[in-house]
Amino acid sequence: MQFPTFQQLIQHIIYGITVGGIYALVAMGFTIIYNATDVINFAQGGFVMLGAMIMVSLNTTLNLPMPLAFFLSILIVTAIGIIFERAAINPVKNASVITLIIITVGASIFFSGIALPIWGQDPIYAKPFSSGDPVSFLGAKISLQQLWVLGITAVIVVAVQLFYKYTIIGKAMRATAINRTAARLMGINVRLMVLCSFALSAAVGAGAGMAIAPVAHASYDMGSMLGLKGFCAAVLGGLGNGVGAVVGGFTIGIIERLAIGFAPLGYSGYKDAVAFIILLVILFLKPSGLFGTSQK
Amino acid sequence: MSTPILEVDNLRKEFGGLVAVNDVSFKVHPGQIMAIIGPNGAGKTTTYNLITKFYPLTSGNIIYKQKRIDHLPSHKMAGLGITRTFQSLQIMNNMTVLENVMVGYHCKSKHGLITAALRLPLYKKEERDGRNKAMSVLEFVGLESKADWPASSLSFGEQRMVEFARALVCDPDLLMLDEPASGLNIPEMEHMAELIYRVRDNGVTVMLIEHDMGLVMNISDVVTVLNYGQKIAEGTPRDIQNNQDVITAYLGEELDF
Amino acid sequence: MIKDSSYKKHIPTVILAIILIIYPFASGNNYHINVMTLVGLYTMIVVGLNLLMGYAGQISLGHAGFFGIGAYCSGLLNVKMGLPPWISAIIAIIFTAGIAYFIGIPTLKLKGHYLAMATLGFGEVVHVILSKMDWLTDNPDGLADIKPFGLFGIKFDSSFVMGQYFMAWIIAVAILVISMNITNSRVGRAFKAIHGSETAASSMGVNIAKYKVQVFVLSAVYAAVAGCLYAHFRQFIAPSIFQLHTSITLVTMVVIGGQGNIWGAVLGTVLLTWLPEWLTVAEEYDIMFYGILLMVVMIFMPDGLVGRLTTLFHRLWSRFSPRTQAEENG
Numbered sequence: 001m002q003f004p005t006f007q008q009l010i011q012h013i014i015y016g017i018t019v020g021g022i023y024a025l026v027a028m029g030f031t032i033i034y035n036a037t038d039v040i041n042f043a044q045g046g047f048v049m050l051g052a053m054i055m056v057s058l059n060t061t062l063n064l065p066m067p068l069a070f071f072l073s074i075l076i077v078t079a080i081g082i083i084f085e086r087a088a089i090n091p092v093k094n095a096s097v098i099t100l101i102i103i104t105v106g107a108s109i110f111f112s113g114i115a116l117p118i119w120g121q122d123p124i125y126a127k128p129f130s131s132g133d134p135v136s137f138l139g140a141k142i143s144l145q146q147l148w149v150l151g152i153t154a155v156i157v158v159a160v161q162l163f164y165k166y167t168i169i170g171k172a173m174r175a176t177a178i179n180r181t182a183a184r185l186m187g188i189n190v191r192l193m194v195l196c197s198f199a200l201s202a203a204v205g206a207g208a209g210m211a212i213a214p215v216a217h218a219s220y221d222m223g224s225m226l227g228l229k230g231f232c233a234a235v236l237g238g239l240g241n242g243v244g245a246v247v248g249g250f251t252i253g254i255i256e257r258l259a260i261g262f263a264p265l266g267y268s269g270y271k272d273a274v275a276f277i278i279l280l281v282i283l284f285l286k287p288s289g290l291f292g293t294s295q296k
Numbered sequence: 297m298s299t300p301i302l303e304v305d306n307l308r309k310e311f312g313g314l315v316a317v318n319d320v321s322f323k324v325h326p327g328q329i330m331a332i333i334g335p336n337g338a339g340k341t342t343t344y345n346l347i348t349k350f351y352p353l354t355s356g357n358i359i360y361k362q363k364r365i366d367h368l369p370s371h372k373m374a375g376l377g378i379t380r381t382f383q384s385l386q387i388m389n390n391m392t393v394l395e396n397v398m399v400g401y402h403c404k405s406k407h408g409l410i411t412a413a414l415r416l417p418l419y420k421k422e423e424r425d426g427r428n429k430a431m432s433v434l435e436f437v438g439l440e441s442k443a444d445w446p447a448s449s450l451s452f453g454e455q456r457m458v459e460f461a462r463a464l465v466c467d468p469d470l471l472m473l474d475e476p477a478s479g480l481n482i483p484e485m486e487h488m489a490e491l492i493y494r495v496r497d498n499g500v501t502v503m504l505i506e507h508d509m510g511l512v513m514n515i516s517d518v519v520t521v522l523n524y525g526q527k528i529a530e531g532t533p534r535d536i537q538n539n540q541d542v543i544t545a546y547l548g549e550e551l552d553f
Numbered sequence: 554m555i556k557d558s559s560y561k562k563h564i565p566t567v568i569l570a571i572i573l574i575i576y577p578f579a580s581g582n583n584y585h586i587n588v589m590t591l592v593g594l595y596t597m598i599v600v601g602l603n604l605l606m607g608y609a610g611q612i613s614l615g616h617a618g619f620f621g622i623g624a625y626c627s628g629l630l631n632v633k634m635g636l637p638p639w640i641s642a643i644i645a646i647i648f649t650a651g652i653a654y655f656i657g658i659p660t661l662k663l664k665g666h667y668l669a670m671a672t673l674g675f676g677e678v679v680h681v682i683l684s685k686m687d688w689l690t691d692n693p694d695g696l697a698d699i700k701p702f703g704l705f706g707i708k709f710d711s712s713f714v715m716g717q718y719f720m721a722w723i724i725a726v727a728i729l730v731i732s733m734n735i736t737n738s739r740v741g742r743a744f745k746a747i748h749g750s751e752t753a754a755s756s757m758g759v760n761i762a763k764y765k766v767q768v769f770v771l772s773a774v775y776a777a778v779a780g781c782l783y784a785h786f787r788q789f790i791a792p793s794i795f796q797l798h799t800s801i802t803l804v805t806m807v808v809i810g811g812q813g814n815i816w817g818a819v820l821g822t823v824l825l826t827w828l829p830e831w832l833t834v835a836e837e838y839d840i841m842f843y844g845i846l847l848m849v850v851m852i853f854m855p856d857g858l859v860g861r862l863t864t865l866f867h868r869l870w871s872r873f874s875p876r877t878q879a880e881e882n883g
């Protein structure tokens with residue numbers, strides 16, 4: 001065990017919060033789809049990766065200004081989410097858990113299989129959203145891109161909550177999540193809500209990918225680990241619980257970082273196990289997660 | 297009178313605030329057909345689930361063959377000689393009819409993984425015995441010709457028979473039937489009634505939950521009536537038909553004695 | 554009353570054995586034979602997973618973990634402690650069984666999605682641990698210098714392609730036969746009964762928790778056997794194969810072959826192991842096509858190939874068999 005200085009500690013926590021924000025967004029993506037369909041979408045990481053890669057290409061190759069690239073990329077990934085739902089999820093009726101898992105895994109393989117020939121194997125360079133010196137906070141340094149990540153996370157979380165609360169579609173999606181049969185009886189087009197959930201989830205995933213692209217290695221396989229960590233976060237918060245997903249994301253991000261901070265020299269490589277150990281502990285002790293009430 | 301085979305003493309089950317079974321006591325004597333009747337939601341199935349340990353008791357005692365059994369897990373029941381059927385059919389759709397019935401032989405046999413993997417003599421003997429026993433029970437219920445059919449391809453009535461057969465394979469002492477005739481047509485129901493009789497004549501004690509009053513009054517020796525989780529009457533079919541409380545409990549429902 | 558048709562059920566086994574014996578001589582291509590050896594190893598794991606998923610109805614997305622524990626344990630015992638490969642393999646298998654037992658008890662209380670997630674988490678933890686083993690392996694890439702199996706003075710190293718092929722398949726067929734025996738027994742019926750209805754199974758005296766753990770441990774043991782063979786065949790193991798991707802490929806082999814059908818397991822394994830080889834014609838688009846094929850097969854044949862072929866066969870059969878037709882109409 002090593003003991004970091006206070007300043008290092010703050011630095012770790014800040015970094016944990018940044019990464020945690022991304023996990024939170026990925027977890028939210030899982031939650032949105034799980035609520036509408038009971039599908040665990042293993043292709044969620046694919047949306048994250050596509051969001052990042054498409055934005056970088058629009059920005060650097062086509063020289064579009066960053067904000068335009070950002071929104072275009074969200075639109076494109078949302079469209080991909082919609083196509084994915086129509087082509088691969090909608091046609092299967094009464095599929096078992098395992099069939100759906102394999103389909104979404106197939107999709108995630110498909111996404112990286114497309115990205116590989118287009119963008120190659122190596123990480124591509126993503127410009128930070130704004131240039132400038134890092135800011136100091138309690139002696140620790142926060143890069144501007146980290147602030148962007150936090151800002152974008154906050155905006156997306158709030159926007160999704162507002163969407164659920166104040167739009168007709170959002171309300172209908174919530175009703176569908178609570179009770180599908182009742183929603184259908186009330187005249188809600190449940191199939192359409194499933195489609196919307198894939199669209200929304202893809203958009204959220206893309207947002208996460210774009211925010212993190214400049215601080216992480218943006219590459220064709222960046223989605224797989226992020227997807228799995230986000231998945232752990234979703235379970236930690238209670239699968240299907242939106243607030244839980246966000247809290248779970250930050251929790252895992254911070255614990256993971258602190259584990260690196262406290263780990264004896266040479267053991268920080270085990271950090272990737274932290275999220276999964278948290279996943280196992282929560283499943284064994286309280287499968288419904290921190291905020292869940294019962295096992296669905 | 298003989299010592300009861302099953303004695304239920306102040307059985308109680310609460311689901312949250314709802315008292316599904318409210319301090320119910322009764323005795324079942326060997327060789328009897330004992331019916332439990334009552335309106336929908338009276339707590340009949342819950343009583344079965346308590347006796348067979350699918351739910352933990354809130355309070356009460358269950359004494360079977362003069363031993364308390366309320367601390368045992370549900371999978372020990374068959375070994376003790378208590379088997380049951382289910383109101384909502386519990387057929388294994390992934391198995392053939394014969395295999396379904398042979399699952400009932402589980403507690404009569406004991407070979408394990410390694411014995412089976414290596415086909416040791418015990419495996420062969422038990423497999424042969426189980427198969428023969430299952431076939432004879434299928435013959436008894438009239439399904440021997442469909443032994444190798446997937447259970448899912450049978451009609452509803454036949455599936456009820458499969459479940460009945462499965463509960464008989466291990467030669468139970470106490471057979472608990474939960475609405476065995478529901479969903480059956482008249483000839484099927486008559487067949488079922490006759491089979492229940494014959495099972496009883498072979499010395500098996502039978503508990504029966506049933507909504508069809510004709511069937512109940514015809515074949516049972518003793519009837520217990522539950523309403524809102526409470527026992528409101530007990531007696532011979534004739535007593536029950538004339539019991540004012542029972543008639544009130546069923547008021548509004550068509551009673552077809 | 555019961556016809557002794559037991560010779561009939563051996564027909565597929567005999568056919569498989571004949572094909573397997575002929576294959577290496579007919580092929581003559583060492584690379585292809587090596588792929589088939591790998592198919593043999595995967596078959597062991599997939600047969601076990603099929604017992605777990607197809608028969609007992611329990612999901613596992615972590616079996617690459619058991620594969621990896623078996624491989625690393627046997628490899629390390631051999632390299633670090635100098636134990637002979639046969640001994641290290643046996644210890645590794647027992648060790649893996651122990652891990653599966655302790656993981657299985659809490660894990661198998663979970664159902665559906667939650668079971669899938671817990672097994673996934675287990676598999677990933679194992680992967681991370683194996684990836685960070687350089688303090689033990691002295692090699693950042695993996696574990697090297699594992700000794701090959703030896704039998705009567707013959708070394709089953711990578712140059713002895715035929716030897717590895719036959720050793721793998723003799724063990725795989727043994728596992729197939731053992732597993733078929735199990736499925737046709739009290740234990741196998743208990744597995745199936747748990748899948749069909751836990752309620753009914755338990756009322757018939759089946760100890761659900763016990764049999765779930767039993768089938769889980771059994772499938773882990775099969776994976777460990779494959780892992781040991783893999784380690785001593787390749788003589789070098791890297792952690793990258795023992796991760797989620799492989800777990801899911803294994804599960805897909807079960808599903809594509811057909812759950813609840815031991816022969817389906819073999820078919821699914823053959824197809825999915827060869828698929829990447831065939832897809833090399835698509836050059837850099839091979840991964841993409843692999844993904845598409847997974848989706849397409851699952852969308853159109855969720856019961857797997859054997860299931861699909863059986864339904865087709867039954868449909869043809871009922872069309873041409875007057876007896877069944879009369880029954881359907883009557």
Ligand SMILES: Nc1ncnc2c1ncn2[C@@H]1O[C@H](COP(=O)(O)OP(=O)(O)OP(=O)(O)O)[C@@H](O)[C@H]1O
Nearest residue numbers: 311314316334335336337338339340341342343383
């Ligand atoms: N698992 C459970 N959780 C909560 N309440 C339950 C549960 N099982 C039964 N109940 C309630 O307990 C009461 C008794 O139910 P039970 O199934 O025993 O009735 P029953 O007499 O078998 O009725 P029926 O004739 O309709 O089968 C009902 O109000 C039912 O809703």
Ligand SMILES: [Mg+2]
Nearest residue numbers: 340341342383
């Ligand atoms: Mg009932």
